[in-house]
Amino acid sequence: GAVVSQHPSWVICKSGTSVKIECRSLDFQATTMFWYRQFPKQSLMLMATSNEGSKATYEQGVEKDKFLINHASLTLSTLTVTSAHPEDSSFYICSARDHQNRGGGTEAFFGQGTRLTVV
Amino acid sequence: DQQVKQNSPSLSVQEGRISILNCDYTNSMFDYFLWYKKYPAEGPTFLISISSIKDKNEDGRFTVFLNKSAKHLSLHIVPSQPGDSAVYFCAASGGYNNNDMRFGAGTRLTVKP
Numbered sequence: 390g391a392v393v394s395q396h397p398s399w400v401i402c403k404s405g406t407s408v409k410i411e412c413r414s415l416d417f418q419a420t421t422m423f424w425y426r427q428f429p430k431q432s433l434m435l436m437a438t439s440n441e442g443s444k445a446t447y448e449q450g451v452e453k454d455k456f457l458i459n460h461a462s463l464t465l466s467t468l469t470v471t472s473a474h475p476e477d478s479s480f481y482i483c484s485a486r487d488h489q490n491r492g493g494g495t496e497a498f499f500g501q502g503t504r505l506t507v508v
Numbered sequence: 509d510q511q512v513k514q515n516s517p518s519l520s521v522q523e524g525r526i527s528i529l530n531c532d533y534t535n536s537m538f539d540y541f542l543w544y545k546k547y548p549a550e551g552p553t554f555l556i557s558i559s560s561i562k563d564k565n566e567d568g569r570f571t572v573f574l575n576k577s578a579k580h581l582s583l584h585i586v587p588s589q590p591g592d593s594a595v596y597f598c599a600a601s602g603g604y605n606n607n608d609m610r611f612g613a614g615t616r617l618t619v620k621p
Contacts (some may be wrong), residue, residue, distance in 0.1 A: 390514065393551075395551070406579050410582045415528075422607065425611075431613065431614075432611045432612060432614055433552070433597065433614040434611075435609070435610065435611075480549070482552070484551070484609075497542075497609055498552070498554065499544075499551030499552045499553070501550055501551045502549065502550060502551045502552050504549060
């Protein structure tokens with residue numbers, strides 16, 4: 390299937406600093422990418438939908454000024470956690486859909502996730 | 509607003525037996541359903557999907573059943589293998605925003621040898 394690469398896989402940062410997470414579709418173009426957050430033993434929570442060349446669409450309750458999303462090209466979306474706090478510590482996962490149905494359907498392909506720990 | 513629900517947080521099955529994971533949804537606009545398998549600290553891996561025009565889709569040991577009237581779908585794994593032990597997420601798409609995907613809370617499947 391299609392490959393989505395997410396980097397870094399883990400990061401530890403100090404409270405008050407910003408962290409950037411990259412999500413790349415390696416072998417297909419993704420006009421839309423999604424960012425999820427997973428708390429321990431909980432489901433994947435959709436944070437925002439990232440649209441290439443336009444502003445991201447944020448889910449209710451997600452602070453757009455805190456979680457900055459940029460989708461500069463058809464293969465790259467970034468999530469920047471600004472002024473991180475310990476409560477932002479979580480597992481962040483990106484996904485992209487191959488709209489050319491390379492996978493035979495419209496399933497989303499996921500990155501490997503980023504474990505963010507804010508100390 | 510939980511539009512996709514997996515009411516069983518865990519399931520334990522003996523190797524060789526059938527595993528049945530259940531999922532319910534509330535949004536009648538959903539028209540595409542997927543199952544993902546997830547290991548700790550990794551992104552989900554796509555397993556199998558079904559369109560709302562079908563009621564069954566089979567792929568090897570995995571079969572997904574869809575009951576639209578009951579807004580219910582299930583994943584059957586037979587025979588279950590120890591390597592199937594993981595968290596399984598049910599997902600649905602095709603709602604108001606046709607692009608996004610909503611996930612259930614997940615069911616942790618343990619297959620005992």
